[in-house]
Amino acid sequence: MNIGSLLGAVGQGFIWGIMTLGIFITYKILNVSDLTVDGSFATGGCIFAITSLAGIHPTLCLFIAMFVGGICGFVTGILHTKFKIPAILAGILTQLGLYSVNLRILGDKANVSISQISTNITFFSKLLNIPHTRAGMLLGIIISLICIVLLYYLLGTEFGASIRATGNNEKMIRALGVNTDNIKLFGMILSNMLIGLSGALLVQMNKYADVGMGKGAIVYGLASIVIGEVFFRRFSNFGIKLMSSVFGCIVFFIIRAFVISLGLKANDMQLLSALIVVMALAMPIFKENLNVRKVGKINSLNEMKQMSTADQLTKEKMDKRNVTEVGGGENA
Amino acid sequence: MLKLRNIYKTFNAGTINEKRALNDINLVLNDGDFVTVIGGNGAGKSTLQNVISGSIIPDFGNIEINGLDITKLPEHKRAKYIGRVFQDPMLGTASDMWIEENLALAIKRGENRSAFKWMINSKNTTFFREQLEKLGLGLENRMKTKVKLLSGGQRQALTLLMSTLKKPDLLMLDEHTAALDPKTASLVLSLTDEIINKSNITTIMITHNMRDALNYGNRLIMMDQGSIIFDVKGDEKKKLTVEDLLKKFNQTKDAPSDAMILG
Structure with a gap:
C-alpha cells in the first residue's frame, strides 16, 4: 500500500x-x-x-x-x-x-x-x-x-x-x-x-x-x-x-x-464490514461465555485440590478395574 | 387544585377480557393535600395515576388542574403541572447522563428548551449543588457522575428532587419506595415528607404499604374494583389503625395481599 x-x-x-x-x-x-x-x-x-x-x-x-x-x-x-x-x-x-x-x-x-x-x-x-x-x-x-x-x-x-x-x-x-x-x-x-x-x-x-x-x-x-x-x-x-x-x-x-x-x-469489503459489525455486536456474549468457562476451570481445579488421597486411591483402584475389565473383554 | 369528575375507563371493552378499571371516580384535591392511595391489585390505583398523568385517556369524565381542563392534553403537555416519581428507580432518571445534566433537564420541566442556550451554566450548577446538599446523600460532590452508577435509593431520591425542583401543581408518587430495601425506603419516604411539607406540594402517593399510608399525608383513599370506597381526612385519619384498614379490606371481595398485611 x-x-x-x-x-x-x-x-x-x-x-x-x-x-x-x-x-x-x-x-x-x-x-x-x-x-x-x-x-x-x-x-x-x-x-x-x-x-x-x-x-x-x-x-x-x-x-x-x-x-x-x-x-x-x-x-x-x-x-x-x-x-x-x-x-x-x-x-x-x-x-x-x-x-x-x-x-x-x-x-x-x-x-x-x-x-x-x-x-x-x-x-x-x-x-x-x-x-x-x-x-x-x-x-x-x-x-x-x-x-x-x-x-x-x-x-x-x-x-x-x-x-x-x-x-x-x-x-x-x-x-x-x-x-x-x-x-x-x-x-x-x-x-x-x-x-x-x-x-x-x-x-x-x-x-x-x-x-x-x-x-x-x-x-x-x-x-x-x-x-x-x-x-x-x-x-x-x-x-x-x-x-x-x-x-x-x-x-x-x-x-x-x-x-x-x-x-x-x-466488493469484498461488504462482507468484511458485515463481519466487523457482527464481531463487535457479538463481543459481549463471547466475553460472557469466556468468563463462564474460566469459572468452570477454576471450580474443577478446586475440586482436584480437595480430592483427598483416599479418593485418589479409590480412583486408582477404579482405573485398575477398568483395565482388567477391558482385558476381560478382550479374552472373551 | 385537582378535580376528577365522573371518570370511567374500561379496557378491552366488548371482549371476554373486559375490565372496568375506573368506575365513576370523583375526587377533589385541595391545594396542599397529601393523599395516600391504597388498594389491592387491580383496584385501579395505577389506572387512576395514568389517567391523571395522561398516559391513558379516560372513556368519560374530565380532569381539571387549577381550573384548567386537561382531559385531552397529551402526557408531555401535562408535565408543566405534574411532577412524577415512578416505582422503578431506572425510569425516573437518564442513566447515561450526569447527575447535573439530569437536574438541568428537570428544571425546564414543561418549558421550552432553547437550542442556543447551553444547558449547564455556573448559576444553575450552584443551585443544583445547594439542592443536592439538602438530600444529605453526598451527591453534591458527584455532580459529574453518571446516574447509572448510583444505587436505587440514591436514584429515587434524585428523581424526587428532580420532580420538585420546579414546584409542580401536583406531585404523583407511584409506589416510589416499593423497589427499595426497608431502610432505604424509609429514608426516601422521610425525604419525600420533608420536601412536600416544606413546599406545601399537593401530592398523590400510591402505596402498597398500609403503615406508610397511615403515617404520611393528611388524607387517605382506599380503592376497590375501580371505585373509591373509603376517603378519610385530618383527625379522623390520624385515629385510623392498620386493623381498621384491614377490616375495611376484608369487607371488599379481594383479600389483601401479603405486602399489606406485613406492612
Missing part, C-alpha cells in the same frame, strides 16, 4: 465520516436504528450531480443535497412516529422507495458523470495547486470538523440535552414535558441531512453519481462507529465520542485500502 492510496483512504474516511456522524445521531444518541441511510446517501449524491450539472453553484448544491436528505429522514420519521411503524421497517421502506426516486433523479440512468464541471473540490485543487484527492481530503476535513463542532454545541444545549435524554430514557423525558415523537423526527431529519451531504461530497470526490452508491452504507457507518469505540472507549466526553466515529471511519477506509492492496476486490 503506497502513500497515495493511504491518503486517498483518509480522504474517503473524512467524507464518509460525515455520514457516520449522521448514523451516530440515530443509532447511538437516539437509540433508533434508521436504515434510510443507503437510500438517502445515494439521493444526496444524485441530487448533487443533477443540480450541479444544471449549472447551480456547487456550494448551493451541497445545501440542496442536505435539504433533500433531510426530507428522506422526515419521511422515515413520520412513518415511525406518526404511523407507529417500527423504525427498522420504516427505514427499509423509505430506502426501497428511494431507489426508484434516485433512478428518476438521474433520468433513468444508473450513473451520471460530473467530470466536466467544476466543484468545490476542483476549486480547492486549483486554488492550492494540489491533486484532486488531496483537495477532497481537505474539504472532507473542514466539513467534518464543522459538523462535529456544531453537533457538539447543539447536543450541549437545553434542546440537545433532551435529544440525548430521549435516547436514554424516553418515559422520563416525556414526564418532563418533551414531545419525544418530535425529537425523534428531528433527529432523523438531522441525521439524514448529514448523510445526504456526505453523499454529495462523495460524488464530488468520485466525479460521478451512481444509484447504487449507498449500498451497504449503513454497515460501513456502523463498522466505523464500532471501530471508533474500540479506540476511544475510555473517554466519556461527548466531543471525543463524535470525533471517534469519524476517526473510526478513517481507520475503516484504511483497512479497506489495505485489504484491496492485498488483492481482494472492493
Whole structure:
C-alpha cells in the first residue's frame, strides 16, 4: 500500500465520516436504528450531480443535497412516529422507495458523470495547486470538523440535552414535558441531512453519481462507529465520542485500502464490514461465555485440590478395574 | 387544585377480557393535600395515576388542574403541572447522563428548551449543588457522575428532587419506595415528607404499604374494583389503625395481599 492510496483512504474516511456522524445521531444518541441511510446517501449524491450539472453553484448544491436528505429522514420519521411503524421497517421502506426516486433523479440512468464541471473540490485543487484527492481530503476535513463542532454545541444545549435524554430514557423525558415523537423526527431529519451531504461530497470526490452508491452504507457507518469505540472507549466526553466515529471511519477506509492492496476486490469489503459489525455486536456474549468457562476451570481445579488421597486411591483402584475389565473383554 | 369528575375507563371493552378499571371516580384535591392511595391489585390505583398523568385517556369524565381542563392534553403537555416519581428507580432518571445534566433537564420541566442556550451554566450548577446538599446523600460532590452508577435509593431520591425542583401543581408518587430495601425506603419516604411539607406540594402517593399510608399525608383513599370506597381526612385519619384498614379490606371481595398485611 503506497502513500497515495493511504491518503486517498483518509480522504474517503473524512467524507464518509460525515455520514457516520449522521448514523451516530440515530443509532447511538437516539437509540433508533434508521436504515434510510443507503437510500438517502445515494439521493444526496444524485441530487448533487443533477443540480450541479444544471449549472447551480456547487456550494448551493451541497445545501440542496442536505435539504433533500433531510426530507428522506422526515419521511422515515413520520412513518415511525406518526404511523407507529417500527423504525427498522420504516427505514427499509423509505430506502426501497428511494431507489426508484434516485433512478428518476438521474433520468433513468444508473450513473451520471460530473467530470466536466467544476466543484468545490476542483476549486480547492486549483486554488492550492494540489491533486484532486488531496483537495477532497481537505474539504472532507473542514466539513467534518464543522459538523462535529456544531453537533457538539447543539447536543450541549437545553434542546440537545433532551435529544440525548430521549435516547436514554424516553418515559422520563416525556414526564418532563418533551414531545419525544418530535425529537425523534428531528433527529432523523438531522441525521439524514448529514448523510445526504456526505453523499454529495462523495460524488464530488468520485466525479460521478451512481444509484447504487449507498449500498451497504449503513454497515460501513456502523463498522466505523464500532471501530471508533474500540479506540476511544475510555473517554466519556461527548466531543471525543463524535470525533471517534469519524476517526473510526478513517481507520475503516484504511483497512479497506489495505485489504484491496492485498488483492481482494472492493466488493469484498461488504462482507468484511458485515463481519466487523457482527464481531463487535457479538463481543459481549463471547466475553460472557469466556468468563463462564474460566469459572468452570477454576471450580474443577478446586475440586482436584480437595480430592483427598483416599479418593485418589479409590480412583486408582477404579482405573485398575477398568483395565482388567477391558482385558476381560478382550479374552472373551 | 385537582378535580376528577365522573371518570370511567374500561379496557378491552366488548371482549371476554373486559375490565372496568375506573368506575365513576370523583375526587377533589385541595391545594396542599397529601393523599395516600391504597388498594389491592387491580383496584385501579395505577389506572387512576395514568389517567391523571395522561398516559391513558379516560372513556368519560374530565380532569381539571387549577381550573384548567386537561382531559385531552397529551402526557408531555401535562408535565408543566405534574411532577412524577415512578416505582422503578431506572425510569425516573437518564442513566447515561450526569447527575447535573439530569437536574438541568428537570428544571425546564414543561418549558421550552432553547437550542442556543447551553444547558449547564455556573448559576444553575450552584443551585443544583445547594439542592443536592439538602438530600444529605453526598451527591453534591458527584455532580459529574453518571446516574447509572448510583444505587436505587440514591436514584429515587434524585428523581424526587428532580420532580420538585420546579414546584409542580401536583406531585404523583407511584409506589416510589416499593423497589427499595426497608431502610432505604424509609429514608426516601422521610425525604419525600420533608420536601412536600416544606413546599406545601399537593401530592398523590400510591402505596402498597398500609403503615406508610397511615403515617404520611393528611388524607387517605382506599380503592376497590375501580371505585373509591373509603376517603378519610385530618383527625379522623390520624385515629385510623392498620386493623381498621384491614377490616375495611376484608369487607371488599379481594383479600389483601401479603405486602399489606406485613406492612
